[in-house]
Amino acid sequence: MAKRELYDSILNYLAEQRDAGDHPVSRADIATALGESPSTVLRYLARLKADGKVEQSGSTSASRWGLPAQKVAPKPTEVAQDGLAGVIVPTASPSWSGPSQELFAVLESPLGVRKPVTYQRSFVDAYKPNQTFLLPESLANDLFKEGRMQGQQPAGTYARNVIAPLLIDLSFSSSRLEGNRYTRLDTEVLFRSGNANPQDKDAIMLLNHKRAIEFLIDEVPLYGLTVMVVRNIHTLLMQGLLHDENALGAIRQKIVNISNTVYVPAHMPSLLEEMLGIIVAKARDIKNPVEAAFFLWLNLAYLQPFEDGNKRTSRLAANIPLLMYNCAPLSFLDVTDEDYSRAKIGVYERLDTSVAADLFAWTYRRSIEKYAVQIQAAGLPDLFRAVHRDAINELVSRIVRDRHPLGQAVAEFHLSPQDAERLIETVKGDIARLGEHNFARYRLTLRELTRWVEAGRPLSE
Template sequence: MKTADQLLRSLQSSVSGLSLTELLALHPDVPRRTAQRQLSRLVDEQKIVAAGQARARRYHAAPDIDASASKSADDDFSYADGRYMIASREHNRELIYKVIPLSPDSRDILTYIDQPLLARKPVGYQPEFLNAYEPNKTWYLPEPLRRQLKKMGDTGQGGLPAGTYGHAILNRLLIDLSWASSHLEGNTYTRLDTRELIEHGTAAQGKAALETQMILNHKAAIELLVENADSVDFNRFTILNLHSALSENLLPNPADEGRVRQHVVEISQSVYRPLSVPAQIDEALDMLLDKASQIEDPFEQSFFVMVHVPYLQPFADINKRVSRLAANLPLIRANLCPLTFLDVPEKAYSSAILGVYEMTRIELLRDLYVWAYERSTQEYLALKQELAEPDPLRLAYRTLIKQTIHDIVVRPDDDALAIIEQSAALHAAKSDRMNVQALIVEELRRLHEGVLARYGLRPSEFSRWREKMAGK
């Protein structure tokens, strides 16, 4: 029996699908590379479906189309929540876009993307797509649309220091954006699960370690952007470290974390083939970042990176996650409402990205971006009345406060009050010292597992300090 047939039979007999590791355990004589190649071919032939990314990827036998006479030739198969759901393409499209306004151009893109793989023309990376873009002259978002987005996202804090609004809503943003972005990658954590993990460090029962890691990585990446909003920019340092935060402990080769891709990648369920030569990827990434850094309008800048980072595929994996968080950087810096991707259907997002990959067309992604941003602003502007005005003293001395908290925890044998007094004496204005000391004490009393990254602390350091305090 051929290797492909063996793998297919195993998948057909499995109710919940199998990972590559599980398949290799069932077929120990099959080399790993051979299995990967055959599985990729079976996916292309639509005999099996791949769900999830990297180590979490599982393969499922596609439903038997001939088993039901009621299914039409236009039936489309997608995998969601562990069950196959069968619906005609047209019906599925109407369900997804019932509340998302689409332009005629976007519907043209959907018509093409909805075709089977064999009907779509294979295409490689098109350098002219990026080369033709001139910052502040080319506009993916027309001026009236940018004006509309600004009106929707205005928090009334545009004149305050960069990141002020992000700091004010950080706890909520960590939960919403971590959950929604992970959900688009097939993560099954609920919003409540995500809140428990981020606020209390409690992993959800019955969830894969990969899903927990994905949420925590989002949290670290969002904190990186918010805490450094006044200094980060679209450059290699920012984008590589953002990828490093999002990919920690999730890639088969840890050396790929925060590193530009060194090998060929293929896009599942797409005829698009990205660049494969590392030198060309490096050059294109530098051009992408240079153009992004020159864009003056925060929304145009945000949408530009959402388009071009996934299209280039500069990393071994996790490119879309990088683009979604990078798209928030200009919004956070300008104290605008963030883009959380709440309620964005995975199918809609995938189709929009495929339109960029295979057609270099941005209209569908643009329509989705505008709709998603409106949803986000509705959530966050509702919080506006609940948010207290930022404490100017806390804002002015936030670096001092964080460093002092860090020093106290990593030096549990030293006198905390002495450290506080010394830090205030060295770095705070004389008239502010007593109030700054009181702020540090207040922060120290509120310290818990859910905010450790804010102070550059590890859970082990926090546990050791807490044990020391309990013994005093």
């Protein structure tokens, strides 16, 4: 049994035993029911326990295992943050709306009583960019305001400024949702080494995520949102993980089945290719990048255009509009397997986006909160330059216009030795960058600059 399947099968078995009144159970019971060795089951139970999915009573081989009591998280509240009233502070777990709670009740029904469904292209065809919305329009607008970088910057500026934590966060979080066994610390160590055992599929998965994210940051500002970009993301994510290398980035030719749902994806290659093009085109037309990200995240996973790796492709592709509009990236911080699965199955089986919207808003606000700190740290103004701005401008002017020696001119400001040394280095940097594009800031004329350049750009200490 595959790793992801066994993880889910244990949870399903425990749920069945709870419903039947035989709860909790021993690992031997689980192993017998699932046809796995007790040692394998114990390893997965340990992972489920670490994820908070199961509870253990006792600490010996006679331990009993069961599902924890379900808890409903409190709703987020508007509080003052950094002196700004009305900023939403993310809670420790998603806050589920009324429609989400109703959807949970439907999805808790046994698979046997849920009606099998297949792909409904009307979910995309009926969507009109900027007229209809998958996220509540007011929520999409609020998230855009909260997450965007201020000022006019080249596309990708935000992502490049937070690339170090983003590579870890998104790679780790996305891989973890695929059942990856690596911890966050393991991921950091792996990325520093850059090498993986070819037999270690979890390490390959993480390194593939890293390369795909780097591709997003480097190439998306050049190419934008296109089918080519989405297919290359899939190629980078799945390299070394598919039995058939010809399936990398290729439209699926095979039937796929998804565990724990009655949803059966469409399997006509012509339809998959057509709908992929329509999804990308509509996402490109959406003006609000947060709505576009949500639209891509849901629809790429719902379509299942590739043989495998559709969900992880949808997670990275959702970042394309955010990157293009310099919004905080979406790294799916702290999302659990259970919440993620319920969000997707709600769309697969019911075309209901309520759980997905609640989860998306919650985890995106966590990303916004984290990366805003990174941006603030990276973007602090040079206080020394701000304090000594007039002195810097005057010194550059006197050197160019009057050929004053730099050290002698700085001495006239009676600074401490440390500040004087820093001022000299700052002025030298400005002198090195001085040209026709910026001479006016130093109160120089073009004629004065030209004479200085023709004299060989003299700078005496």
